[in-house]
Amino acid sequence: MWYYYPGRRFSTQQLLFFANIPSELNNTIIYNTEPYCTNDTMYSEKSCIVERGGLFNEQDSTSYAEAGNLAFAGGAPIETIFKGSVYGIKNLPSRSIGAIDKIKLEGAAELSNFPFGIATSNWDTSHTTLSALGLGKNSTYLNALRRAEKITSRVWSIFWGVYGKENPMDGSLVLGGYDGMKVTGKNYTAPLVYDHFDGPQGCWTGMRVTVTDIKINFIGGQNTSIFPSGTSLHFCIDPAHHLLMEVPMDYIDNFKSVSGIDATHSTTDLHWMALQPSIRKQFTGDLTFYLESGLEIRVPNNQFVFPETEIDKDGSRVYNQTRQNILINNVEDESPILGRYFLTAAYLMVNQDTGTFTLWKTNTTDESKPVRVFDEETGKKCGVVQPPASATESGNGDNHTTKHSPSGSIIGGAVVGSVAGACLIALGVYYMLCRKRKQAKNTYYYYPAHEEIQRYDIHEMDSSPRDAREDRKIIAF
Numbered sequence: 001m002w003y004y005y006p007g008r009r010f011s012t013q014q015l016l017f018f019a020n021i022p023s024e025l026n027n028t029i030i031y032n033t034e035p036y037c038t039n040d041t042m043y044s045e046k047s048c049i050v051e052r053g054g055l056f057n058e059q060d061s062t063s064y065a066e067a068g069n070l071a072f073a074g075g076a077p078i079e080t081i082f083k084g085s086v087y088g089i090k091n092l093p094s095r096s097i098g099a100i101d102k103i104k105l106e107g108a109a110e111l112s113n114f115p116f117g118i119a120t121s122n123w124d125t126s127h128t129t130l131s132a133l134g135l136g137k138n139s140t141y142l143n144a145l146r147r148a149e150k151i152t153s154r155v156w157s158i159f160w161g162v163y164g165k166e167n168p169m170d171g172s173l174v175l176g177g178y179d180g181m182k183v184t185g186k187n188y189t190a191p192l193v194y195d196h197f198d199g200p201q202g203c204w205t206g207m208r209v210t211v212t213d214i215k216i217n218f219i220g221g222q223n224t225s226i227f228p229s230g231t232s233l234h235f236c237i238d239p240a241h242h243l244l245m246e247v248p249m250d251y252i253d254n255f256k257s258v259s260g261i262d263a264t265h266s267t268t269d270l271h272w273m274a275l276q277p278s279i280r281k282q283f284t285g286d287l288t289f290y291l292e293s294g295l296e297i298r299v300p301n302n303q304f305v306f307p308e309t310e311i312d313k314d315g316s317r318v319y320n321q322t323r324q325n326i327l328i329n330n331v332e333d334e335s336p337i338l339g340r341y342f343l344t345a346a347y348l349m350v351n352q353d354t355g356t357f358t359l360w361k362t363n364t365t366d367e368s369k370p371v372r373v374f375d376e377e378t379g380k381k382c383g384v385v386q387p388p389a390s391a392t393e394s395g396n397g398d399n400h401t402t403k404h405s406p407s408g409s410i411i412g413g414a415v416v417g418s419v420a421g422a423c424l425i426a427l428g429v430y431y432m433l434c435r436k437r438k439q440a441k442n443t444y445y446y447y448p449a450h451e452e453i454q455r456y457d458i459h460e461m462d463s464s465p466r467d468a469r470e471d472r473k474i475i476a477f
Contacts, residue, residue, distance in 0.1 A: 018053030018130055019105075021158070021173065022240040023205045023350065024085055024194070025134030026076035028116040028141055029092060029123070030099075032056045036122040037129075046315035053130040056118070058099065065100040067115075073098030074115035076138050083196040084236060084335045085204035088123030095120055105133070105141075108175060109150040115140060132240075137194065137206070137352050142175070146375075151176030153375040154352040158239055160343040162364055164302045169364060171343075178349045180369035183360035188293035192355045197335035203236035207350070207357045209338070210292035211235055214251075216258055217286040217298065226254040232292065233336050237357075239348065241339030243274060244287075244304040244327040252330040259283050266325050270309050274325040282324050289342070297361060303344040304328070349373075 019028075033055050037048040049055055058064045067073035070093045081090045096117030104110040124132065133141060135156050142154040157178035161171030172179060190209070195202020202208060212232045215223045227233075233247065252275070256263055261277040277283055283305055288298040308323040327341055349358040353375045374382065 019133040020053075020130040020240050021135055021156075022086075022089075022132050023207070023238070024082075024136050025089060025092075025132055026079055026136040026138040026140060027070055027092060027096075027134045028075075028103075028114075028132065029096060029119050029134070030056045030116055030131040032058060032097075032118050034120075036119065044313035044315075047311045047313050050311055050315045051129040056131075058101075058118070061101055063102045063112075067098035067100055069094055069098045070096040070115065070117040071098070073100050073117075074113075075117060075140050076134075078138075080194070082194065082202070082204040083198060084337075086124055088121065092117055092119075092123060109145065109148065111141075111144050111148065114144055135350070135352075137192065137355075139352065142352060145175060152378045153177075153373045155349060155373045157347065157349040158343055159347050159362055160239075160340050162303065162344060163306075167364075169366060172368075174370065177370055177372040178347070180371040181365055181367040182363055183347045184363035185361050186294070187358050187360045188291065188295050189356050189358045190293075192350070192352075192357055197234075197236055203335065205236055205238050207237035207348075209235050209237060209359070211289055211336075212292050213290040214247075215288045215290070216255070217288055219284055223288070224258045226251055226258055228254070235336045235338045237338045237342070237348065239340050239343060241337050242271065242327075243329055243337075243339045244299065244341040245339060246329045246331045246334070246337040248336065249330040249332065252328070255328070259285060263326070265329065266308060270311065271306070271325045271327055273329045274327045275329065276308065277324055277326065279322055283326055289338075291359075293359075295346075295359060295361060297342070297346045299342065299345045304341045 019030075031052045035048050035052045035055055037051065058066075071077040075093060075096075075098065077093050079089045079092050081087060096119060099116050099118050100113055101116070102110055102112050103114040103116065119131075135142060139154065142151070142156065145151045146154050153176055155176055155178070157174040159172050159179065159182050162169035172182070188209075190207075192206035193199075193202040193208065194204065194206045197203050197208075210232050211234075213225050213227045215225050217223050228250070233251075235245070255275075261281050261283055263275045263277045266272065266274040266276045284301055286298055286300050287304070288296060290296055304327040306325050306327070308320040308325050310318050312318045327339075331337070343362075345362050347360040347362045349360075351357070351373065
């Protein structure tokens with residue numbers, strides 16, 4: 001199992017850049033030295049590099065090979081789009097430059113002859129801006145790791161991290177399992193249904209949940225709903241989305257009325273269209289999401305209310321401490337969305353083998369306990385036996401949500417340590433990238449625009465040089 005941090009470094013040879021994780025994308029798409037943002041007057045060359053998270057220069061790689069388009073290189077030949085997804089995804093297999101190279105996600109295994117695409121347009125219009133590590137149902141990256149027996153299942157799990165001056169915490173992305181210390185309480189598991197968001201139960205990311213209420217939690221202890229009585233909303237969970245949530249305008253109006261703020265929208269690219277209250281009154285409350293499954297997820301104020309931030313033309317961050325960005329926005333004729341900042345308080349696991357996703361309330365701790373998830377084939381090979389989870393209906397008869405154990409796959413926790421050594425060798429060596437607080441001296445690198453790792457009160461990292469810490473040590477277990 002591989003354990004690393006979202007927004008962290010991704011490399012071909014020694015060429016480092018940073019990637020986002022769109023959950024509907026099958027292929028990995030990288031921007032090279034033609035990043036398709038410099039024609040916009042709001043960008044300079046430096047700010048473009050920062051927003052892209054670094055650029056790939058194939059001329060600096062001795063193992064790089066080109067293969068026409070992405071499908072010819074061995075990538076997924078089809079990217080299916082649904083209502084709500086980025087339209088440019090559809091044309092990536094045919095219009096991307098097909099590339100093959102050694103590739104390595106920081107903390108994970110190196111893959112030789114990995115097929116990926118080099119973007120030939122500004123295909124991603126969703127304001128995520130980074131290169132993309134696709135983790136969809138036919139993910140070339142997950143498939144390659146599984147074929148190489150570097151992971152025991154095509155499972156990935158994510159915790160976005162915790163922001164704040166006190167007790168900030170790095171986020172994490174786990175491949176082949178989940179972090180048992182980052183979850184608490186009962187979980188909620190539902191099928192992945194890739195479909196149009198206005199269909200009976202689907203989403204372009206495959207992950208749809210029903211929210212029956214959202215309450216503002218005021219400092220004085222009062223909790224007030226922004227939902228009209230007796231209503232509910234179907235949300236699509238999109239870990240790549242740049243805000244906490246998007247909801248219909250009626251709910252935004254209720255939010256502003258209950259909180260007593262007047263607001264417009266931000267026009268800075270990092271938090272594009274985030275709600276921006278006037279300087280006369282700032283928003284200080286938390287938000288609690290009540291899911292039909294019974295989960296209650298409370299997102300603290302400092303996880304979705306930030307100073308207005310933009311990338312200057314020299315690549316640095318500019319903060320306006322007098323203006324707030326509340327990371328919510330309205331939608332019209334589109335799906336409500338729960339974005340990446342929802343995953344500061346909720347923990348998500350996606351199992352592409354069983355076609356399910358699981359949510360927990362996050363346990364915000366620095367401790368980690370990797371738990372491997374085995375697909376059926378690997379479980380039989382290792383003699384690890386656990387019956388498939390049986391779903392139980394919750395609520396009324398027309399309620400299709402389920403609450404049960406994380407998936408029908410086999411879960412390996414502490415018991416996995418007793419599995420025969422021969423089996424472990426067959427599965428490969430499992431690694432965990434461990435967090436260390438100690439800093440290394442005299443080494444520097446640039447944090448890019450969307451590295452969502454908190455350092456004190458900086459909510460999105462600027463590009464100024466910082467001491468790189470000794471937090472990249474690989475430990476075998």
